[in-house]
Amino acid sequence: MNSMNSGQSDGTWSITTRVIVYAAIGAALYAVFNYISFGIAVPWSNAVSVRPHYGLLTFFGFAFGPVVGFLTGFVGNVVGDQLTGWGAFTSWPWSLANGAAGLVAGLFPLWMARRMTDGTNRAVTAAVAGVVATVVGFLLIFIELVTQQEMGFNAILSEEYIPVIIVNSIAAAIVTPILVLAWEPLREQLGR
């Protein structure tokens, strides 16, 4: 087990007290930031904005493992959607996609453990993990081909998937390493 994955003392897929509390904190933060929703407009798009808090999701997955990542994304998005007034289950494929992104980000440290020898390597790996997790995880929004049959493949691809992976990848690539570097000294201080 690598150092960044030390949030799970009993194995990658165990649901320990630590996993529960970290996931609850992650999901609550994700929901609160969703509620505050201060998107940063992207000049080349009218409808798309960068949501800085997306990086929280990939950070929680990367730092505390795939279970925390999935729960942070899935529960955080469900609760956040309800807080904003969108409705908890109105866009459930998106909640699932957020969860999948967190899960993939959490798998990365397991695969890349040997490469994460120092803080810089860890930060770079976190950025890569955030981008890959976004590209892979958000493939699940294509479930809407079944649940929203008014949208064809091209509409989901051009209207949803491509814009969202661009803006979320930007957020993940910047925010995830910042949080990893900020968390690392505290983690050592706490002896985790």
Add this chain to the structure above:
Amino acid sequence: MRAAFPYLGRGSWLSRRDPRVLLLAALVFVTAVTQLRDSRQLAIVLALGLAYYATARIPWRTVRPQWIYLLAVISFFAFFNSLITGGRTGTFSGVATHVLVTLPPFGTEISAEGLSLMLSQVLRYAAIAAVGFPIAYAVAPGDLGVALRRLGVGDRIAVMVELTVRFIPTLAAEFGETIDAQRVRGYNPTARGGGPITRLRRMAPIFVPVTVGSIAGAEDTIDAMDLRGFGVGRRTWSRELRFGTVDRLVVAAFVAFLGLATFLNLSGGSQHYLLPFLVSA
């Protein structure tokens, strides 16, 4: 900053139901309504969904902004979708469309089929929201975890969801305090200028302390739970839930609706409906 789920439906007929009813109803309803395409059927379903919503007696004034936001976003989203597809999707795939208006400069078409699809999409989203809202406002605080547990979700996940809802007001308050503290140090959270990446990095003084501080604070919660032996043995819940006859009838009604929707879907009885007045115009 007020971020929480106020118990707005307190005392209503729906709030007196077993909280499992509200969760099951929403899950069954979402599964059913995604199988329907005909806007006439979806309009009836929306009316039924709103009738269910009304039994939660959620004050309109309190949730009005949320409904306006929801309807505005889904209408814009569905309209944009109809422009992209041109109405050539779903039941209307491969058929000649009735173009009503062609928009410059790219010749984007607004068709009768596109608007018909848009209506189906808006009705479906609104119906799902109507049945989903009471989960947030008509389930008593503290009942969500036990309801999830009694539905078969593991103890730990049920506790995790309960904790998430409980953490929200605290974290929202911490967020507000952090912004105030950074303002005192000269930070301007509303500063504009620079590209998206520069502005994203400018958010670090807010994100980092709130996130790292919350994780550090979580250690106290973890220690408290461990000291109380959380997860060591079989967990019990002090709150007893009673699934009464009325609860069973409500769930049965939703399951019957799911059966009907599945039948309509499989038998081809729910195709997208082309609004006739758009074609004849």
